[in-house]
Amino acid sequence: MKRNLRIITGLLLYVFVACHLLNVSLGIVSAELVEQTRPAFMYIWSSRLGGIILLSALLIHAVLGLQVLYQRNTLQMSASDGLQFASGFLILPLMIPHVWGVIAMVNILDTPPTYPILMHFFWIDSPLEGLRQVLLLMIVWVHGSIGIFTWLQLKTWWPRIALFTYPLIVLVPVLALLGFVEGGNLAIRNFENTASYTDQQNEDDIPYAAESVDGYGVSQDAENEIAATDTFAENYAYVQQVKWIMIFIYAGILALVLIARWWRLFRQDGVVSVVYDNGMAINAVVGNTFLELSKTNNIPHANLCRGRGRCGTCRIRILKTSAELPEPTQLEADALLVTKSDSDVRLACQCIPGAGEVHIERLFEPDVAFSEFRKGQKSSNTDPAPDGALVLNADGEAR
Amino acid sequence: MMIQSGLRAVFLLFRSSIIILILSASAALSQSPPSPDAAGTVTAPPSPNDVRELMRLLGDPSIRNWLAESASSQSEIRAVNAPSFAMRDQLAVVTQSVHERLGELATFWTDIPKAIGMLAGVWQSQLSQTELLRLLTYCLIFLFIGAALEWLYHQYTKYRSMQIEFLQPSSFRVKYQGVFARLGIELGSLSFFVLGSIGAFLLFDWPETMRALVLDFLIMIVAIRFIKLISRVLFAPRLSNLRLVNFTGKQAALSSYWFVLLLSFGVFANFVHRLFSQTLTVMSDSQTAGTLVSIDIFVTIIWALLGLSAIWSLKRYFSNSDTQRVTIKGRLADTWPTYLTVLLCMVLALSIMGASPLTGTVLTIGLLVPAISLAGKWVESLFNQAALFDRNQQLLELDSEQADTPDEIETTDNVEAVEAETFIQPVEIYGSIIRRVVRFLLVALAILLLINLWDINLFALSASQSLAGKVFDVAIDTLFALLLADLIWHWAKSAIDRRLADYTPPPDGQAPGPEARMATLLPMLRMILMVTLLMVVFLSILTSFGVNVAPLLAGAGVLGVAIGFGAQALVRDVVSGIFFLIDDAFRIGEYIEIDNLRGTVESMSIRSLRVRHHRGMVHTIPFGELKSLTNYSRDWVIMKLEFRVPFETDLKLVKKLVKKIGAELLENEVYGKSIIQTLKSQGVRRMEEFNMVVGVKFMTKPGEQWLIRRDAYQKVRDAFDANGIGFAERNVKVQVMADQPIGEETRKAVVGAAQDAVEQQLPPVPIADEP
Incomplete structure (x- = not known):
């Protein structure tokens, strides 16, 4: 039952990530294409039901992971197992800012998260977030792929299709990363062009610089919204706070599980x-x-x-x-x-x-x-x- | 053949790794700081292509002249580049630069605290926080893509590489096939990584600074991975079956660790140097130069410390056993840690002083001796491996044979013989040649490196009339001539000696095999080769000293013609002798007939043939006199015998008896094996007046026929005797045409008349002269 649950939730999450990455990988062609095709790729997931299913799958998968950590008697394992195990616990801290950020953008900040805005944010406003995003992608994909391979390895039909599957597994993240880089380059070029343009216009009045806020809502036309800025900043600070609280809660849970595991092992003697x-x-x-x-x-x-x-x-x-x-x-x-x-x-x-x-x-x-x-x-x-x-x-x- | 090809490949590998080792070491150590006004020295170690281009340009006389002119017109230090070969000038330049360097060092020590702050400042002015983070992101992404493609490649090759890694090589060839297959797979893996990382990077357009930095970083990673790959193939710490060097697991692991660490640190230092020299180019005051010097010195010191710890941690695992230490050589070999430490300290001191060509020189010369000895040992161990494999194989074969033949004693004898032969031979013969080749190449490489380091234009130097130039020129020429001659001589000599060693003269009375011809020709060839080589070396050394050898050669030519006329007959003898030998007309130990002279070939000189008659006389026959020659000792001999039997003999019985005797002869243990076709009857050969002639014949190996004939005669006679077959005697039947008995008188008269007929004999046949 537990194993079934783990595989089902894992598969669900993996498919979602794959769809998402395929969408991003279209960024190699153009940013508009990503925007246009997003509904097609994300249709199932963007509904309320899909969101709930996805979130609960994530939670279940995480809890199951913590349970495995609690139950494991030794932390020595093979390299790929170790990689999967360790990466599993890194995913949530890396993922919370992204997921929560998107949810918050839609529900609290009222700024729809479009691809160009996100690219601008990841590459110009907060490159640290971009780095985190890239790390997240790699870790999620490696974790998921190891899990799926381990599961598939014992299927009779697996060896027959394995050789055709490997390129797909590699292609998805590679294309997504390339799309990410291309999108970033585009964003940087646009930004530098406008910057040099505004430099010539008036150097002292750069509206967005003051507002290089760490939420996803950097809008170019912030000038018109000076009135709205206060509420936005408040909301933004709130969003940030919640993000950190979530990360700390996860860290706390992880620490608790480790302590519990240690206690369990400590009690065993003989x-x-x-x-x-x-x-x-x-x-x-x-x-x-x-x-x-x-x-x-x-x-x-x-x-x-x-x-x-x-x-x-x-x-x-x-x-x-x-x-x-x-x-x-x-x-x-x-x-x-x-x-x-x-x-x-x-x-x-x-x-x-x-x-x-x-x-x-x-x-x-x-x-x-x-x-x-x-x-x-x-x-x-x-x-x-x-x-x-x-x-x-x-x-x-x-x- | 297989050993040779394997060795050649291994050798190439070895050489390239040595080159990498030396180059990277010298690159890391010889990163001299750019003195502000020495525009000719490039600060960052340039790419090989650039170096080649630079060397080509430097080789161009016009460019040289231009360089020299522009250099001499500007400053003193530039004089380094000018082709001044006088000892005193060069010394002056060196002392001058050391002096300046000392000044720089003094400011460096006082400037250290400032330098770090300044570096940080420069760094920040060049790269903002945002850009740094972006840089990291890019590097991460491209490394990931490289790793992903490599993983993909790995999925398709992992079974093959697993097969190779679990390989239990049964022979040298299998092992090296495994090694090279592994190398190929790993190289493929690395190239997929390169394709993924650098290839993906090149897909995009980048701003110039970003491009250089990211590319440098990726290249550094690839270089380090290449070093690792080489180490994995060379030392194979986990796979003793595929290890190229003769190390234990522990030794291999440790060596590979330090190999990778030292070289990778060199690559890393190179990267850092490039990084800073790129960011620092913006500010061109003397302070930045000082900063770069401090970075370089810092890096060099760390490198030297790493090297020292490598030496002393390796020492524990590589010291000789006590038994080896008894000899002087063993004790000397044990001092290598000390030696290398001293060398490293010297190199460190020199590089801090900034004497970069001197640093390189000391390093190259200092490493040459250990490198030669290491290479020699390595070649030896390779041959031992090969011999071991061969031996195991042969032992296996013998084992399977042993199963067939229960004869224990013989097989153990064989084992010993096999051991003795295969164990010593390849090492002694090929090994020493390869060792020499390796030594020759290492020395040549060292010389080339030195020339490169000192930036000497060989042509200009030898054209200059200074003493140093002359001596250098002569020394180089002589050295190369000697090394080459030594190589050729050793190769030829060992090849000839090997062939000669294979030849064992046949025991007395047996016909020698075809290799006897080689035994005749090869010593002659060796002599000729030695004389020729000596002459060539002597002449080339003379030439390099400036002696004009043309008259000498001409004189020799004239003398040669004169002697040639005088010794026409001699020349004919020699030449025709060589052709007889090539024709394989006779060999030492064969029984031949020339005109009326017969005998066994006893020896051959360059001019004549010595033949011993079976009764002891010795004939000496110049080759030139030989027109035709009959050889009695080739392949087989047919012997025909005849018996005269009366007409009433039962021929079937004779045939049966002869057949039986033939079988008996075959079973004889002395000559039975030499019989090719045993004795058989040929039936009645002809009818004569009083009897039939029965022919028999047999075929044997040359030289055996006499003994067999003797026995055949004896056995036939005995058999005929036992079966009542008499040999025909000469008798005369007298028919007396009378019806009454003849009287005594008449009988006597008849006998008398018959006597005449009986005594009418053929003239006596000369006895055949046979050995």
């Missing part, structure tokens, strides 16, 4: 020692799964789905144990059932041993390759594939 089939033995503090123990101690252990309980390649046979092993969770039980495992077989990625000594045997070679694994699966009717290995989908059903 030492588990795991003895492997080849005689290797490790000792560790209780609280990690078998797979995490293997990985933190550099002991090769097959895990095609990287510890998500989907593939069953990390299964181990418990030979002898003096430690208490928890009952399989629903997820683990399903996986064990589908793979027709014996009663003494457990999923290393789900089972957290208590204090004591456990003797285990890894059922798969650490370097079991995905293709072999599939082959084994296909020929499973004649040769009961390596211990009946099967790929489970998100619900733990056999495919």
Whole structure:
């Protein structure tokens, strides 16, 4: 359920980001084109319902991420996992200014966020925001892509279309960035032209400079709105305040989660020692799964789905144990059932041993390759594939 | 062939990396500050194309003259550029510039606090906060695009590169195919990065300042990545299977770390230098120059400190074992950290003093010796690797053979023989040649670098009449002649020696193989080559000293013609001898016949052939006298034997007996293997007056036929005897046409008459003269 939710919300957000980026990438052609095509790209999302769905997806995804952080026993992981994990927590702080800014522009500041205005803001008024925007784009895209690839990797049809998908994955952010740069260059050129023009006209009266406000509402014709400026400035300050409050709240939540996690790990004591089939033995503090123990101690252990309980390649046979092993969770039980495992077989990625000594045997070679694994699966009717290995989908059903 | 091609490629790689190393090192160190009025010296290290263009221009005499004129008319310091080769002048210039530099340094130390503030000021005046942030954004974007394209490339190549990385090379060729495939993949990856970052950057129009800064930054990143790539291919810290150098994992990791760090810092320093020289060009007072000097000195000091820590941290992993330290050479090799430290300190001091050509010179010469020794060791280790692979392969093959033949002793003997041969040979023979080539190229490179550093126009220098110019000229010429001659001689000698070493003279009584000819020709060739080389080197050295060798050559020519007339016969002997050898008409150890002279070829000189008769006489025959020649020792010999048997002999029985004897002969352990076609009956060859002639024949290797014939005769006789076949004897039948018994008288008369017929003999046949 949780995994399904994570994938669904993630996909939703990813598709939204992709649409948004494709829209921006038209900036390579012209700024007008971006404006004109925006309704087409953003139609679904710009309705009230779409907005709510999107925001709730974002919130759910973030909460799920925090939950994973809380539940992870070790922060050591593979490079791509680590990248995805760390980038996940950077997204919200980077995204809040943008999302909140757009919402605020429409609802509070009453300035529709058009592409030229935003470009002017990102490249001239507040280049720091531009930098943030670029960072946000990169991080969001990397995070999303890793997540989607990890999910897709275990699908049977994935290898067939993978080679055609990679260029698309790369093309979207690259084009968007190029569009962003082109838009910025255009904005800078326009700005410099007008600046030199006004320089010649009257040097002492540059209206917009005074108003290089950090909200999205820099309007060129601010001169006419001197009366409105006061309320605008007030609103703007309010918007800024809210933005920072949101960021701090997120930071606070993150800190709380970390503290809670630390406390959870701190409470766990007792030492588990795991003895492997080849005689290797490790000792560790209780609280990690078998797979995490293997990985933190550099002991090769097959895990095609990287510890998500989907593939069953990390299964181990418990030979002898003096430690208490928890009952399989629903997820683990399903996986064990589908793979027709014996009663003494457990999923290393789900089972957290208590204090004591456990003797285990890894059922798969650490370097079991995905293709072999599939082959084994296909020929499973004649040769009961390596211990009946099967790929489970998100619900733990056999495919 | 495979080894050669592999080596050539490796060698190219090595050389280029050395060039990069030296160039970047010298680039980082020789960034002399621009003295305000030396417009000729470029502050930022220029691109290679610019340098080439500059060198071309400098090579142009008219440009040189113009430079010299304009320089001498302006200031003293400009005299550096003028082609003044007198020792005293140059010394004066150097001391002058050092003096000025000291002055600069003094102001530099007092100016440091101000300099930093000023730099910040200049920086801000050049780039506003906004622009800086924009710059960062641009850099980030283009790096990301580069990384994205590279990732894409990686998706399509990762399986191949994984295959390569897990490769367990079974042979030298496989290993180097892996290495170069990896290099290709990584280069492709880097070029995708370049395409993404720099390519995307170039798509847009940029304001000039932005363009230069962003481009410099991207180029720096690409250069650092290239350095990393080279280090990954060269040291391969994680993949011992694909490592080019003979290091352990730890050594490789550490070396690669320092290699990347030092070179990257050089690149970074270059970038910083460009950055500041670009921003500082706006203000051209002496203070900015001072600031640039301070930056350069600062960077150089950091670089030197890095270098020192590299040396001493590498020392732990690269010191010799105690056993090696016993020899003087081992102990000397162990002093390298100290040596390099001293060198680095000297270079640092010199570069602070601002004597940039001197810095480069000390660095180049100082690095030459270790570089040569390192390169030598490297080549050796490469050959050892190759030999090891070969040996493993052969051992494997032997193992599989061993499975077939249970004969243990023989195989172990083979193993030892294989080990001895393959282990020593390539290292001893090719290795030393390659080492020499590497040494030669390194020395040539060093000389070129030095010439470049001192900006010496070789032609102008050798044209100048100063003593220094002359000595320099002669030294360069001599050095090159000697190095080249040494290289050629060593190559030829080792090639010839290798061929000779392969040749083992056949044991007594056996026919020698075709390689015997080589054994005759090669020593001759070696001698000729040595004399020629010596002559050429001698003459070229003489030429470089200014001696006119034309009369010498002419004299030799005249003498040659005179001798040639006198020694026409001799020349004919020599020339025809060479052609006989090329024709492969005879070899040492073969039995030949020339006119009436027969015997075994015992030796050949340049003029004549020495043949020993089987009864011991020695014939000496000049090659010129040879018209035709019969060789008895080639490939095979047919021997025919005849037996006379009475008419009533059972020919089928004879055939059967001969066949049996043939089989027996084949089984003989002494000569059985030399028989090509064993003894067989040819049936009745002809009928004679009193008997039939039965022919038999067999084919053997040359030289074996006599022994076999002896046994064949003996066995045939025994077999005939045992089967009641008598050899025909000469008898005369007398038919007496009478019906009553003849008397004693008559019988005697008949016998007497028959006696005549019996004794009518053929004239005695001369006994064939056979060894």
